Amino acid sequence: MNSLGLSKRPQDTRVVVAMSGGVDSSVTAAVLREEGYDVVGITLQLYDHGLALQKPGACCAGQDIYDARQVADRIGIPHYVLDYEGRFSQDVMDDFADSYLRGETPIPCVRCNQRVKFRDLLSTARDLGADALATGHYVRRIAGPQGAELHRAVDPAKDQSYFLFTTTREQLEFLRFPLGGLTKPETRALAERHGLEVAAKPDSQDICFVPNGNYAEVVAKLRPGSVEPGDIVHVDGRVLGRHKGVVHYTVGQRKGLGIGGIRGQEEEALYVVRLEPARRRVVVGPRRDLARSLVMVRDVNWLGPDLAPDLADSAGIEVSVKLRSAQPAAPALWRAGPDGTARVELLEAQHGIAPGQACVVYKGDRVLGGGWISGTAGGVAEGVEAGETAA
Amino acid sequence: MTAPFVPSFRRTGVYLDHNATAPLKPEVKAAMGQAMDLVGNPSSVHAFGRSARRAVEEARAAVAALVGVKPAQVLFTGSGTEANNFALRGFPGHRLLTSAIEHESVLAAQPDTERFGVSRDGVADLDDLERRLAGSDAPALVSLMLVNNETGVIQPVTDAARIAHARGALVHCDAVQAAGRLPLSPSDLGVDLMTLSAHKLGGPTGVGALILAEGLEPDALIRGGGQERRKRAGTENLLGIVGFGAAARLARDGLAETADLATLRDRLEREALTAMPRARVMGAGAARVANTSCLMLPGLPGETQVMTLDLAGVAVSAGSACSSGKVKPSHVLAAMGEDDRSAASAIRISLGWTSDDEAVDRFLTAWIAMARRSAPVDG
Numbered sequence: 001m002n003s004l005g006l007s008k009r010p011q012d013t014r015v016v017v018a019m020s021g022g023v024d025s026s027v028t029a030a031v032l033r034e035e036g037y038d039v040v041g042i043t044l045q046l047y048d049h050g051l052a053l054q055k056p057g058a059c060c061a062g063q064d065i066y067d068a069r070q071v072a073d074r075i076g077i078p079h080y081v082l083d084y085e086g087r088f089s090q091d092v093m094d095d096f097a098d099s100y101l102r103g104e105t106p107i108p109c110v111r112c113n114q115r116v117k118f119r120d121l122l123s124t125a126r127d128l129g130a131d132a133l134a135t136g137h138y139v140r141r142i143a144g145p146q147g148a149e150l151h152r153a154v155d156p157a158k159d160q161s162y163f164l165f166t167t168t169r170e171q172l173e174f175l176r177f178p179l180g181g182l183t184k185p186e187t188r189a190l191a192e193r194h195g196l197e198v199a200a201k202p203d204s205q206d207i208c209f210v211p212n213g214n215y216a217e218v219v220a221k222l223r224p225g226s227v228e229p230g231d232i233v234h235v236d237g238r239v240l241g242r243h244k245g246v247v248h249y250t251v252g253q254r255k256g257l258g259i260g261g262i263r264g265q266e267e268e269a270l271y272v273v274r275l276e277p278a279r280r281r282v283v284v285g286p287r288r289d290l291a292r293s294l295v296m297v298r299d300v301n302w303l304g305p306d307l308a309p310d311l312a313d314s315a316g317i318e319v320s321v322k323l324r325s326a327q328p329a330a331p332a333l334w335r336a337g338p339d340g341t342a343r344v345e346l347l348e349a350q351h352g353i354a355p356g357q358a359c360v361v362y363k364g365d366r367v368l369g370g371g372w373i374s375g376t377a378g379g380v381a382e383g384v385e386a387g388e389t390a391a
Numbered sequence: 392m393t394a395p396f397v398p399s400f401r402r403t404g405v406y407l408d409h410n411a412t413a414p415l416k417p418e419v420k421a422a423m424g425q426a427m428d429l430v431g432n433p434s435s436v437h438a439f440g441r442s443a444r445r446a447v448e449e450a451r452a453a454v455a456a457l458v459g460v461k462p463a464q465v466l467f468t469g470s471g472t473e474a475n476n477f478a479l480r481g482f483p484g485h486r487l488l489t490s491a492i493e494h495e496s497v498l499a500a501q502p503d504t505e506r507f508g509v510s511r512d513g514v515a516d517l518d519d520l521e522r523r524l525a526g527s528d529a530p531a532l533v534s535l536m537l538v539n540n541e542t543g544v545i546q547p548v549t550d551a552a553r554i555a556h557a558r559g560a561l562v563h564c565d566a567v568q569a570a571g572r573l574p575l576s577p578s579d580l581g582v583d584l585m586t587l588s589a590h591k592l593g594g595p596t597g598v599g600a601l602i603l604a605e606g607l608e609p610d611a612l613i614r615g616g617g618q619e620r621r622k623r624a625g626t627e628n629l630l631g632i633v634g635f636g637a638a639a640r641l642a643r644d645g646l647a648e649t650a651d652l653a654t655l656r657d658r659l660e661r662e663a664l665t666a667m668p669r670a671r672v673m674g675a676g677a678a679r680v681a682n683t684s685c686l687m688l689p690g691l692p693g694e695t696q697v698m699t700l701d702l703a704g705v706a707v708s709a710g711s712a713c714s715s716g717k718v719k720p721s722h723v724l725a726a727m728g729e730d731d732r733s734a735a736s737a738i739r740i741s742l743g744w745t746s747d748d749e750a751v752d753r754f755l756t757a758w759i760a761m762a763r764r765s766a767p768v769d770g
Contacts, residue, residue, distance in 0.1 A: 040698075040702065127699065128699050128702065
């Protein structure tokens, strides 16, 4: 058994490494190369970096392709660039824009992993005769009795399991994440030891195709004419002001509402409670109106042990769930429903749960699965709050 | 750090991408090595300069002899792409018509270039050209390549020139992929301008030529010096030009070898199609140069094929690679009526002076293994 869990000698094991040009995937390639694997580097050109605004620190720009090639030359592996602009635009950017216009807060990085890296690139890796596809994600793949399991990274600050919940069992069998047991400083030290020029390159912070974090601008560019102004309305019905488009807002947002000075009763701060794109309304209210204890999810991907159907329907299973990438996981009861849906009952109400984000399910460090948040309920207000088109 | 690791296949690989660039011939390398000892600037008055000038002019004569023109009709450029740009930008006010399968350096040289179509076999549609020419009396320049770089299909340049000249149009021919593979003469073809490139002939990269009909005066491409009849200023690329001259001499002597390439190429295609009946040879119904094969394997993207073969130590290409190395679906195959999927699933195998039976065998072994592994999706 080699270090990737395959019963072959490293030199007979072909591993495709998805190289973004950043330090993580560069180190992934260097480490596997050093172990003697037949490493093939592939960099995806995801969008025309000449058209999108250039900015340092985000992934996938022209500089990143150059960096990836430099690293490949340095460590002595073949390297290829694949043009995925068409499918990225269709499968990730269009979805991103449409999701925002539905009043949701999408996570395009998950879509990119799901529809580009782990579907199309993985298929290309198989065509190339590879035994595995390795990425620089901070997450652990652990061989379990019932097949590969997905676990949180050792370094909680870098854990990227939230972004990988759509990984299927079949994909997980083929995937490898050599950095899952490392901390970022350890990765950077390895980059330096291998003499990689990207050792000190900054981490990407934003969504790669959204320069300066201005999502609304990108949505307006992708869907011209779709960003329309409307009213900012208090939950009690009062119209408080105007907004330039619901895409500028996300549920739970407090700052930058454009209604400076206006506060609720008892001088409470106001938050975005929900978005109503069809009526072009941004609904705001005090923090207590954000509290939700029930989350509806759709398009569930399940990586955990098979659940007995009756158990899934009635009792549910005790798990912890993460409803935003930056939030800690919270205890909840997971009840699988029909057609890939589930109901998630939070033991304590949470604030600012946004449709379009992911609900990722953990048992300890293990990722059991997850789904997309389609709606919430069980707070102060009754009934399901959702993006208006959400099921 | 140690020197970069060089995989063994990089040292022992099979090179079947002569249409991208041919390996430098040893005689060319020797001639360029000698030229490295030349000291002077060819424009200088002194004896050093004169000896450099002599080397340039000897090379010019050799290139001229390859295509049967006078040395004065040869203008050296920095590449075939530059020569194509030179030709298409040299006649302002002319309406430009090119075939849809030209090299990007013709298609993109000027905005608003009109394109005429090709048949399913990749042969220029001269009825389409004639109709378009008949539509206007404006002065025109028609550009048609002699050999397509992706399919190897020989284009009806003589007929195109006759049609164009009957309408008073100028005719340019990109003969980059024809030189050394077909007897080549602008006057026999009846064209006014012709593009050549050294590195497709076993010469160095970085040097090309534009052949001009006598008396034809395109606008200068680069100004600021008297070189190349004041039309392409800048100190001559002495080493490159000497290498071009040496390659041109060899090409003229070596046309007979192309028959052997045809034998190799035909065997390659025959055995590939026998092993994989779902594969297709593009342009097979048309006359082709001996060295080129455009082989489509439905269901497997050409770029994946190129990568797989590269990892097996066999170098071929797909579409036309841009500077980042990424591959676009072939506009040539699209113009031949192939849908996007098919146009993106072909590779180009191009043989040359280094190719032999062993190279073809190694290609076939790798290609057949790859084709068998890929599930037939739509084939």
